[in-house]
Amino acid sequence: MSLRLGAFVHRRFIVPGALGAASLMLAIPASAAAHSPGAPGIGDPYYPAYGNGGYDVSHYDLRLKYQPATDRLEGTATILARTTEDLSRFNLDFLLDVGEVRVNGAKASFTTSGEQELEITPKKPLDKGSPLTVVVRYSGVPSSKQAFGFTSWHRTPDGGIAANEPEAAAWWFPSNDHPLDKATYDVSVQVPDGTQAISNGTLQSTSSRLGWTRWNWRSDQPQATYLATLAVGKFDLTTGTTEGGIPVVNAYSRDLGANDGAARASVERTG
Structure with a gap:
């Protein structure tokens, strides 16, 4: 497998009740009555269940730990956004098992529904903006x-x-998973020593401790969630720049065997 990533996304893979007559009055605060659930889809006419309504994401901060031997992923996602309507609850797109959700520092209740909906109810309703x-x-x-x-x-x-x-995001981080909602990313991935974790943007640093290496990537150009990349494996890494001066990292799988030369030549021809 070969993977190429730059400040903009460059990547290539080669991979071996009822009421009676009585009158009833309820005292409901005006603010609570005005809030409603965010839509479970962003409004795409072709993919109506994709994405979510009621907010706009600006940044994802992902801190992950991945064990290749078992394919187990653990993570904490911090999502920065702004509401676009008065919300009583909202959805994220996600498939893995959720242990805890906090909204603006307070513990929130949550449940799942549909194919990939994570429904979150904050402790207090959220005002537009x-x-x-x-x-x-x-x-x-x-x-x-x-x-x-x-x-x-x-x-x-x-x-x-x-x-x-x-x-693609719902398999590894919770998000508003639709190309209309672009955001920047910090992706920090801990993997066993000798294994590489590749993501978008620029590699900020690596650090090793107790048999694990953490790879810290940053993408400061807003991008769609499906373009957010995670590739974990044993790679040979090379660095360079495109003809336009964009820095890139080329990651070649050590498992390419006889295809290694052709894979490298193919990637290098793209400049």
């Missing part, structure tokens, strides 16, 4: 999940890759 910080702690085995009859997580002999269009 309010800043929104959502923290989701989760874990699971991505390759065991399907939605709409397919999977976007692909196991390899030494790891896994998230790749699909127009949806």
Whole structure:
């Protein structure tokens, strides 16, 4: 497998009740009555269940730990957004098992529905135009999940890759999973020593401790969720720049065998 990523996304894979007559009056605060659930879809006429309504995401901060031997992923996602309507609750698109959700620092209730809907009810209703910080702690085995009859997580002999269009994020992080809602990313992935974790943007740093190495990536150009990439495996990494001066990282699987030379030549021809 070969994977190319730059400040903009460059990637290439080569992979071996009822009431009677009585009158009833209810005292409901005006603010609570005005809030309603966000739509479970962003409004796409072709993919009505994709994405969600009621908010706009600006940034995802993902801190992950992945064990290739078992395909187990653990993570904490911090999502920065702003509401676009008065919300009593809202949805994220996600498939793995959720342990806890916090909204603006307070613990929130949550449930799941449909193919990939994570329904979140904050402790207090959210006013239109309010800043929104959502923290989701989760874990699971991505390759065991399907939605709409397919999977976007692909196991390899030494790891896994998230790749699909127009949806791929729900297998590895909670999101507003539709190309209309673009955001920036910080992706920090802990993997066993000797294994590489590749994502979008630029590699900020790596650090090793107790048999694990953490790879810290940053993408400061807003991008669609399906373009957010995670590839874990044993790679040979090279760096360079495109003819336009964009820095790139080329990641070549060590499992390419006789195809290694052709794979490298193919990637290098793209400049």
